[in-house]
Amino acid sequence: xxxxxxDKHTSAQYNAELEEARKNxxxxxxxxxxxxxxxxxxxxxxxxxxxQRVIETDTTVNEMELDIDEECxxxxxxxxxxxxxxxxxxxxxxxxxxxxxxxxxxxKVARHTLELADTxxxxxxxxxxxxxxxxxxxxxxxxxxAFARLDADSALDVMQQDKSxxxxxxxxxxxxxxxxxxxxxxxxRALNVMWSxxxxxxxxxxxxxxxxxxIYLVKGKDVRHKKLEHVEAxxxxx
Amino acid sequence: xxxxxxDKHTSAQYNAELEEARKNxxxxxxxxxxxxxxxxxxxxxxxxxxxQRVIETDTTVNEMELDIDEECxxxxxxxxxxxxxxxxxxxxxxxxxxxxxxxxxxxKVARHTLELADTxxxxxxxxxxxxxxxxxxxxxxxxxxAFARLDADSALDVMQQDKSxxxxxxxxxxxxxxxxxxxxxxxxRALNVMWSxxxxxxxxxxxxxxxxxxIYLVKGKDVRHKKLEHVEAxxxxx
Numbered sequence: 001x002x003x004x005x006x007d008k009h010t011s012a013q014y015n016a017e018l019e020e021a022r023k024n025x026x027x028x029x030x031x032x033x034x035x036x037x038x039x040x041x042x043x044x045x046x047x048x049x050x051x052q053r054v055i056e057t058d059t060t061v062n063e064m065e066l067d068i069d070e071e072c073x074x075x076x077x078x079x080x081x082x083x084x085x086x087x088x089x090x091x092x093x094x095x096x097x098x099x100x101x102x103x104x105x106x107x108k109v110a111r112h113t114l115e116l117a118d119t120x121x122x123x124x125x126x127x128x129x130x131x132x133x134x135x136x137x138x139x140x141x142x143x144x145x146a147f148a149r150l151d152a153d154s155a156l157d158v159m160q161q162d163k164s165x166x167x168x169x170x171x172x173x174x175x176x177x178x179x180x181x182x183x184x185x186x187x188x189r190a191l192n193v194m195w196s197x198x199x200x201x202x203x204x205x206x207x208x209x210x211x212x213x214x215i216y217l218v219k220g221k222d223v224r225h226k227k228l229e230h231v232e233a234x235x236x237x238x
Numbered sequence: 239x240x241x242x243x244x245d246k247h248t249s250a251q252y253n254a255e256l257e258e259a260r261k262n263x264x265x266x267x268x269x270x271x272x273x274x275x276x277x278x279x280x281x282x283x284x285x286x287x288x289x290q291r292v293i294e295t296d297t298t299v300n301e302m303e304l305d306i307d308e309e310c311x312x313x314x315x316x317x318x319x320x321x322x323x324x325x326x327x328x329x330x331x332x333x334x335x336x337x338x339x340x341x342x343x344x345x346k347v348a349r350h351t352l353e354l355a356d357t358x359x360x361x362x363x364x365x366x367x368x369x370x371x372x373x374x375x376x377x378x379x380x381x382x383x384a385f386a387r388l389d390a391d392s393a394l395d396v397m398q399q400d401k402s403x404x405x406x407x408x409x410x411x412x413x414x415x416x417x418x419x420x421x422x423x424x425x426x427r428a429l430n431v432m433w434s435x436x437x438x439x440x441x442x443x444x445x446x447x448x449x450x451x452x453i454y455l456v457k458g459k460d461v462r463h464k465k466l467e468h469v470e471a472x473x474x475x476x
Contacts, residue, residue: 062463070460073328080318090311097335177426184422188415222308225300 014079018088021071025092025099028064029144031057032099032106036140036203039106040133043113043196044126051117054110061103068096084217091217095147098206098213102140105199105206112192112199119189128172129197135165136200139207146211152218152235158211159228162204169201252317256326259309263330263337266302267382269295270337270344274378274441277344278371281351281434282364289355292348299341306334322455329455333385336444336451340378343437343444350430350437357427366410367435373403374438377445384449390456390473396449397466400442407439 035057042050072093075081081089139161146154173194180190215223215235223231273295280288310331313319319327377399384392411432418428453461453473461469 066460066462073324076314077320077324082315086311086315177429180418180425181422184419184425187418187422187425191415222304224304225297 017071017075017079018085021068021075021089021092024064024068024071025095026144026148028061028068028096028099029140029147031064032061032102033137033140033144035061035103035106037137039109039113040130040137040200043109043116044130044133046113046117048114048117051110051113055107058103058107061100065096065100069093072096084220087217087220091147091213094213095210098209102203102206105202108199109196112196116189116192119192126193128168128175129193129200132165132168132172132197132200132204135161135168136204136207139165139204143207143210143214146214147217150214150218152215155211155214155218156232156235159208159231162208162211163228165201165204169197172197249317255309255313255317256323259306259313259327259330262302262306262309263333264382264386266299266306266334266337267378267385269302270299270340271375271378271382273299273341273344275375277347277351278368278375278438281347281354282368282371284351284355286352286355289348289351293345296341296345299338303334303338307331310334322458325455325458329385329451332451333448336447340441340444343440346437347434350434354427354430357430364431366406366413367431367438370403370406370410370435370438370442373399373406374442374445377403377442381445381448381452384452385455388452388456390453393449393452393456394470394473397446397469400446400449401466403439403442407435410435 035054038050038057039054041047042054072089075089079085139158142154142161143158145151146158176190176194176197180187209224212223212231215221215231219234221234223234226234273292276288276295277292279285280292310327313327317323377396380392380399381396383389384396414428414432414435418425447462450461450469453459453469457472459472461472464472
C-alpha cells in the first residue's frame, strides 16, 4: 500500500490546497459537533432559544458543505491527485456529506424540542435520551479526531460504539412504546422523544460513516457494509 | 459553460469506461427502483415473502455501490477527467450513495411489513401509504430517467414532486397520531405504518438529491440547499 504522503509534493501550492481542505473539514466538524452538543443540551434543559440557534446554524453548515465540495472538485480538476491524495479528497468529500446530514438531524432534534416545549412536557424517556445523546456526541468527536490524526484504530472504536448505541436505541424505543400504551395522553410527547432518539441514532450512523472514511483513507480499504469483525481484521492486519 | 461531451474523447478506452460507469449506475438504479416498488407492494398486500426478498436484495445493492465507486475512483486516478467528465463522475458517485440509501429505506419498509404481518394488521393509514408509495416510486423512476437523458427540466419536476410528497407525509403522520390517541391498541401497528411512511419520504428525498446531481451535471450548478424557485431560475436560464 502506498504511504500517506500529504507533505511530499513538489508544489507548495498543492500542499497548501490539501491542507486548506483538511482545515475547512475540521472547522465544519467542530461546528457540527457543537450543534449536536447544543441540540442534546437544549432538549435536556428545554432551552428553546438554544434549540432555535441549532436550527439557524444549519444554514452555515450547508454552506460549508458546498464550499468544501467545490474546493475538492477544484483540486481534482487541477491537481489530478493520485493514490493517498485521491483517497484524501474522496474521504473529505464523503465526510462532508455525513457532517451535513448530522447537522440536519441535530436541527430535527431542535425542532422536536420546540414542539415538546410547546406542550409542557415531563421527563419520561429522558434518561435514555441523555445517555444516547452523550454517547453520540462522543462518537462525533472521536470520528473527527480519528480523521485529524489519521488513526484507524480510533476509527474502529467509533464503529464499535455505534453498535452499542444501536442496541440502546432499540431498548429506548421499546420502553417508549410501553409508556404510550400505558398512558395514551403521553403519545404526542413520546413521539417527539422517539423522533429525537431516531435522529441521535442517525447521527451515530454518520459518525460511523466518517470512521469508515478514515479507514479507507489510512488503510486504502473500503470497509462500508462490512461486518465489524471483518473491519477489525483489516485494521489490525498491518 | 462547457458542453457535455461524453463522446468526444480521443481514447476509445476512456469513452468505454465512462459508458460502463453510466450503464452500471442505470443497472443499480433499475434494481433499487424494483426494490422500492416491491417494498410498497409487499406492504400493501402483506406479502411477507416479497418483503423478505426486498431485504435480501439489499446486499446486492450494497455491492453495486462499492463496485461503481471503485470504478469512479479508478477513472479519477487514471484519466484525470475535467469539466463535464469530472462532473459526470461526481454526479455518478453522489447518485450511487443516494441509491444505496434508498435501498436501505426500502429494506426498512420491508422489515416493518414483517412486523405488521406478525401482529395481523388492519388497513388504517394504508390509503396514505399507497398514495405516497406510488408518488415516491415515480420520483425514483423519473430521477433515473432524467439522469439517463441528461434532462434538467425533468430533474426539476422531481424536485417539485418532493415538495408535494413532504406535505402529504405531514398530513399522514398527523392523522396517524389521531388514530393512536383514539385507539391506543393501534399504537404498535400505527408506529410501523409511521416508520414506513418516514422511509418512503426519505426515499423521495434521495430521488430529489439525484435530481440535484442531474442539474449539477447538466448545468454545472450545485443547487443543493437552494430554494426551489432559485433552482427553477437556474434551470430555465439557458
